[in-house]
Amino acid sequence: MKLRELRINQRKTQSELAELAGITTPTISHIECNTFPPTIDTMVKVSKALGVELTDIDEFKQRIAA
Secondary structure: OOHHHHHHHOOOOHHHHHHHHOOOHHHHHHHHHOOOOOOHHHHHHHHHHHOOOHHHOHHHHHHHHO
């Protein structure tokens, strides 16, 4: 599932997710817009903040497979 869909399903704003993950709001936006690939560290923080596995997030599946 796309990060944006997961975030919205959990009723979190980009700012809320960023705060929970300990990263910046623009980073969440860049991941959702696919403007730059996230680091492994960022991917782990975001997946933990959402309570999902890395492979549950489409943008991260693509990064892991690369």
